[in-house]
Amino acid sequence: xxxxxxxxxxxxxxxxxxxxxxxxxxxxxxxxxxxxxxxxxxxxxxxxxxxxxxxxxxxxxxxxxxxxxxxxxxxxxxxxxxxxxxxxxxxxxxxxxxxxxxxxxxxxxxxxxxxxxxxxxxxxxxxxxxxxxxxxxxxxxxxxxxxxxxxxxxxxxxxxxxxxxxxxxxxxxxxxxxxxxxxxxxxxxxxxxxxxxxxxxxxxxxxxxxxxxxxxxxxxxxxxxxxxxxxxxxxxxxxxxxxxxxxxxxxxxxxxxxxxxxxxxxxxxxxxxxxxxxxxxxxxxxxxxxxxxxxxxxxxxxxxxxx
Amino acid sequence: xxxxxxxxxxxxxxxxxxxxxxxxxxxxxxxxxxxxxxxxxxxxxxxxxxxxxxxxxxxxxxxxxxxxxxxxxxxxxxxxxxxxxxxxxxxxxxxxxxxxxxxxxxxxxxxxxxxxxxxxxxxxxxxxxxxxxxxxxxxxxxxxxxxxxxxxxxxxxxxxxxxxxxxxxxxxxxxxxxxxxxxxxxxxxxxxxxxxxxxxxxxxxxxxxxxxxxxxxxxxxxxxxxxxxxxxxxxxxxxxxxxxxxxxxxxxxxxxxxxxxxxxxxxxxxxxxxxxxxxxxxxxxxxxxxxxxxxxxxxxxxxxxxxxxxxxxxxxxxxxxxxxxxxxxxxxxxxxxxxxxxxxxxxxxxxxxxxxxxxxxxxxxxxxxxxxxxxxxxxxxxxxxxxxxxxxxxxxxxxxxxxxxxxxxxxxxxxxxxxxxxxxxxxxxxxxxxxxxxxxxxxxxxxxxxxxxxxxxxxxxxxxxxxxxxxxxxxxxxxxxxxxx
Numbered sequence: 001x002x003x004x005x006x007x008x009x010x011x012x013x014x015x016x017x018x019x020x021x022x023x024x025x026x027x028x029x030x031x032x033x034x035x036x037x038x039x040x041x042x043x044x045x046x047x048x049x050x051x052x053x054x055x056x057x058x059x060x061x062x063x064x065x066x067x068x069x070x071x072x073x074x075x076x077x078x079x080x081x082x083x084x085x086x087x088x089x090x091x092x093x094x095x096x097x098x099x100x101x102x103x104x105x106x107x108x109x110x111x112x113x114x115x116x117x118x119x120x121x122x123x124x125x126x127x128x129x130x131x132x133x134x135x136x137x138x139x140x141x142x143x144x145x146x147x148x149x150x151x152x153x154x155x156x157x158x159x160x161x162x163x164x165x166x167x168x169x170x171x172x173x174x175x176x177x178x179x180x181x182x183x184x185x186x187x188x189x190x191x192x193x194x195x196x197x198x199x200x201x202x203x204x205x206x207x208x209x210x211x212x213x214x215x216x217x218x219x220x221x222x223x224x225x226x227x228x229x230x231x232x233x234x235x236x237x238x239x240x241x242x243x244x245x246x247x248x249x250x251x252x253x254x255x256x257x258x259x260x261x262x263x264x265x266x267x268x269x270x271x272x273x274x275x276x277x278x279x280x281x282x283x284x285x286x287x288x289x290x291x292x293x294x295x296x297x298x299x300x301x302x303x304x305x306x307x
Numbered sequence: 308x309x310x311x312x313x314x315x316x317x318x319x320x321x322x323x324x325x326x327x328x329x330x331x332x333x334x335x336x337x338x339x340x341x342x343x344x345x346x347x348x349x350x351x352x353x354x355x356x357x358x359x360x361x362x363x364x365x366x367x368x369x370x371x372x373x374x375x376x377x378x379x380x381x382x383x384x385x386x387x388x389x390x391x392x393x394x395x396x397x398x399x400x401x402x403x404x405x406x407x408x409x410x411x412x413x414x415x416x417x418x419x420x421x422x423x424x425x426x427x428x429x430x431x432x433x434x435x436x437x438x439x440x441x442x443x444x445x446x447x448x449x450x451x452x453x454x455x456x457x458x459x460x461x462x463x464x465x466x467x468x469x470x471x472x473x474x475x476x477x478x479x480x481x482x483x484x485x486x487x488x489x490x491x492x493x494x495x496x497x498x499x500x501x502x503x504x505x506x507x508x509x510x511x512x513x514x515x516x517x518x519x520x521x522x523x524x525x526x527x528x529x530x531x532x533x534x535x536x537x538x539x540x541x542x543x544x545x546x547x548x549x550x551x552x553x554x555x556x557x558x559x560x561x562x563x564x565x566x567x568x569x570x571x572x573x574x575x576x577x578x579x580x581x582x583x584x585x586x587x588x589x590x591x592x593x594x595x596x597x598x599x600x601x602x603x604x605x606x607x608x609x610x611x612x613x614x615x616x617x618x619x620x621x622x623x624x625x626x627x628x629x630x631x632x633x634x635x636x637x638x639x640x641x642x643x644x645x646x647x648x649x650x651x652x653x654x655x656x657x658x659x660x661x662x663x664x665x666x667x668x669x670x671x672x673x674x675x676x677x678x679x680x681x682x683x684x685x686x687x688x689x690x691x692x693x694x695x696x697x698x699x700x701x702x703x704x705x706x707x708x709x710x711x712x713x714x715x716x717x718x719x720x721x722x723x724x725x726x727x728x729x730x731x732x733x734x735x736x737x738x739x740x741x742x743x744x745x746x747x748x749x750x751x752x753x754x755x756x757x758x759x760x761x762x763x764x765x766x767x768x769x770x771x772x773x774x775x776x777x778x779x780x781x782x783x784x785x786x787x788x789x790x791x792x
Binding site: 001002003004006092095096098099155253254255304305306307 | 539540549552553558559560561563564575576577578579580
């Protein structure tokens with residue numbers, strides 16, 4: 001397989017996952033805004049922080065205003081981190097590899113971009129936002145389903161999966177990082193009811209609330225949520241699950257020594273700690289290390305296969 | 308009954324299907340009978356079925372716009388085929404083989420001893436003006452001595468019924484995928500017609516193309532690596548590039564996928580490391596092919612590709628520099644070139660062409676400028692042309708001055724009336740002008756497509772057949788009336 005084709009497939013995986021994750025994140029944050037008392041609402045700008053987009057946001061001279069932030073995150077094609085930009089780039093990548101993908105996958109990617117674009121306005125206002133974002137999430141899942149259900153599960157598919165799982169691990173770690181910083185209560189005995197709600201929202205933005213309940217059967221607490229999101233190998237958005245998927249793909253490819261070395265380093269760094277027991281600063285450091293590790297995997301993939 | 312041949316106008320025209328007063332030509336007889344039997348509703352159903360087939364098969368051409376990236380438009384297609392009697396087609400086929408053979412000998416000669424210039428058949432000064440002559444290619448000896456492996460020659464028929472060659476495309480001729488897809492659509496929509504008639508098949512083109520390309524491989528291996536080199540998704544012919552690659556089982560590559568090694572071999576970057584490429588069917592113009600040899604700013608090509616080709620480490624089709632034989636001035640010499648190289652009379656005539664470089668011919672042009680079509684040598688796509696019968700006196704005078712200033716840059720031809728064929732307009736038929744582009748493959752053997760791509764000007768009275776400007780296409784049937792060969 002041509003390196004360029006592998007590269008495109010990898011980015012299709014990443015961009016489709018990214019569009020889905022941003023949509024989930026906005027959706028859950030919208031709900032959270034409604035549930036919390038005014039004084040402790042994290043504010044829309046916290047989503048910009050999670051996505052690491054502050055610089056671009058400030059550069060555009062935008063204000064901390066719901067509509068401007070939504071436009072920036074959803075429909076702004078000049079901002080490479082928006083939902084629409086992700087879908088547009090997924091579409092451009094897909095166009096060049098139409099011959100290795102099932103035809104329906106191309107059609108679905110094309111259709112999702114078109115709807116996301118023509119309906120973008122709906123996402124800017126609270127009234128229709130949920131429906132709009134739901135559409136994005138569903139479209140992305142349809143694409144994932146078509147690819148999984150009808151592509152040859154050979155190396156072409158492994159590259160899509162690599163991209164998807166790296167992006168997913170990245171997004172989970174970002175959400176944990178920013179939300180847990182927001183969530184440190186000023187005094188241990190205050191605000192516990194809201195803390196509970198906020199950790200629930202973290203789980204929900206990763207569609208993990210129900211699964212957490214089934215798996216942990218404990219109240220929603222920082223300690224248990226963190227253990228679950230880092231280490232529950234059975235939960236598809238947990239870090240170790242994603243790392244396991246990435247490892248599975250790498251094992252099926254040739255020339256995988258470098259990539260596997262990176263994967264195993266990341267895996268060990270998570271396995272040896274108890275994230276739930278970490279202080280906020282330690283947790284932040286752990287996530288920093290994890291992000292570097294993920295970037296290292298990405299780099300190893302590039303060097304081994306796309307160069 | 309929707310289609311009445313009796314009222315179909317053919318006066319002053321040559322129609323490919325109807326002779327006169329509604330009488331079909333013999334090869335089109337069955338088709339006309341079938342069409343006459345259809346109700347309006349049936350015609351609409353067939354039309355809708357063809358449109359659906361085109362959409363489902365994803366037959367598109369690309370139009371690029373700034374606002375929305377690139378748009379794939381579906382291919383405009385007319386369901387009434389153009390029909391040619393196989394006996395006439397055999398003649399044309401022989402003429403095309405003859406023509407392309409002479410053109411290849413001519414190109415090889417130009418990049419070698421230039422005997423044709425020394426013998427006074429082709430004026431050397433014309434070469435100096437040629438934008439497609441590549442000094443970088445002088446002295447190169449491609450395999451089998453062939454430069455133009457794939458040629459698309461445009462044929463037109465004038466109102467007198469004579470078929471002429473209008474031009475030869477020797478650089479990167481396109482359209483063959485639409486010829487193949489048009490037939491697929493027709494077989495899906497009118498299976499019964501194909502059952503009852505002896506319509507010669509067209510679908511062996513991709514395998515002939517592959518065989519020809521494989522024969523250019525510098526390595527003697529059972530399955531040489533063949534790649535189609537495309538400028539990328541924004542090119543208007545991208546559909547065709549990807550289609551041909553798929554049909555041949557070849558890799559579809561862009562310039563950035565290829566690299567020339569220190570050993571002068573060409574490699575493609577794959578996830579398992581570099582893999583050697585034996586033959587490249589390039590769909591990129593010469594000047595963008597290799598930034599080392601031509602345009603240094605080109606990002607479409609591959610640095611060192613010319614070096615690899617000259618060293619005989621990779622096959623290139625068409626060979627760089629082959630385009631020297633497809634400008635309008637060279638065209639005027641093709642009949643002479645056929646006589647010179649093959650000692651034969653041309654089987655298909657050129658449109659009579661007056662070469663302003665010669666005094667006698669120039670004087671005729673200057674005296675008859677209002678009746679002629681005047682073309683500058685090195686412009687394409689109809690740019691900078693004078694259409695005498697439609698031009699003002701002032702425009703004619705401008706051209707007179709231009710010809711006097713630089714006579715060798717101009718040729719002139721009489722105005723032709725392109726032949727027509729019935730084309731569906733609503734549920735009725737009307738005559739529309741058309742041309743025909745057959746494709747000729749030259750390798751160890753020469754192969755001509757059975758028919759070719761018929762392009763039709765869908766606008767009434769128009770003779771512009773380009774798909775970007777309101778042109779469409781038709782399936783081309785070579786019908787064997789003798790039943791078998």
